[in-house]
Amino acid sequence: MPHDDPDHPHSLLPSDPALRVKALETILTAKGLVDPAALDAILETYEEKVGPHLGARVVARAWSDSAFRDRLLADATAAVAELGISGRQGEHVVAVENTPETHNMVVCTLCSCYPWPLLGIPPAWYKSDAYRARAVREPRKVLAEFGVALPEGQRVRVWDSTAEVRYLVVPMRPEGSEGLDEAALAALVTRDSMIGTGLPERPA
Amino acid sequence: MTTPAQFDEPWQAQLFALTVALNEAGHFGWTDWTAAFGAELKARGAVRELDGGADYWAAWLVALEGLLDRSGMAARGEAERVRADWERAYLATPHGQPVRLEG
Known part of the structure; x- marks a missing residue:
């Protein structure tokens, strides 16, 4: 999609499950229940190692x-x-x-x-x-x-x-x-x- | 041998990492998690046979939302509100700009 597409002036909306996961992540990190650095480390481990x-x-x-x-x-x-x-x-x-x-x-x-x-x-x-x-x-x-x-x-x-x-x-x-x-x-x-x-x- | 792709979509990896991080931080035991997830899979499998792909991760998400709601770590109403905030933020942010939540 071109960046200046007049039909899509806003960011591409993620799928429903992607938004729900983002919501959980926002809440849990804001409450200090999950450390964003720990999340990144887990992702890196499972995606690359x-x-x-x-x-x-x-x-x-x-x-x-x-x-x-x-x-x-x-x-x-x-x-x-x-x-x-x-x-x-x-x-x-x-x-x-x-x-x-x-x-x-x-x-x-x-x-x-x-x-x-x-x-x-x-x-x-x-x-x-x-x-x-x-x-x-x-x-x-x-x-x-x-x-x-x-x-x-x-x-x-x-x-x-x-x-x-x-x-x-x-x-x-x-x-x-x-x-x-x-x-x-x-x-x-x-x-x-x-x-x-x-x-x-x-x-x- | 080559290592196959681990996840089909980025949110599945995020969801997986979130669950593992909560367990590692001691917020729930892995047995509690597998019991909740197993129950969700069983309930869904009774309705329709699961293929182990997208429907597996969909069940994982519902199971984690339920567990976090019951424990109060992320109540359902709160999760729905923040999800709506994210949707609004995406729709209000010009394409190409980083999307952020207000406040």
Whole structure:
């Protein structure tokens, strides 16, 4: 829109939800309940720093360092803190490892609890009613829709996240990845493989 | 791998940050928040299946407004009044000028 458009002499009006959020922000900062600097810091963290690349680093470390893997499975919150990753809501992270016998898959049936510090903001499908309802009821069918076909003998275990406990799936290290360094391994770890709705990529 | 865009619209990011900031400042527990938000999602999902995109953030906003109203941190009437103030400020500010609330 040109700045001198006579039909739009005023500023472009934000959407209704945008105005409502602005109103809350105005009230809460005026009352001193929220510090604008803290808001900016959170925005910067989630828009620029946090994302699945952090979870991928954790998985790659677990694949290449068995002592770290053991610590991760014993106490994931402490283990990821070794890599400088920590949660904001004091949530407890639990790592669940895929094996030839068990494939793990994560859902939150209540809302969309998710290991944000490791994976960022969840994708829309994770927040959808369809996934939240069906992941528990018919996980194999949901996996098939994601293009994941598991061997007959591998059972599926579904973990329901809560406000206090967030799960991170540690997928199985793909065949042919021997000799790759951590950075190359991390590049194979997809977001969905850490939710359990996908598998890591195979090395080229 | 590349990191996908975290939010579809800036207000969703603002809303998310506001909620996290309130929790970090100790104004409500995260469990209180997820209970309120879960209830709102459930109520909406009973009417129409939610796709997890725009409707998810719409439910988040209503849940936070409700929680802040009940706790008195931002009463509904006050929130509506300030929203109207912002709307007026946008309509009264020439395009290209920074929009500010009076007073």
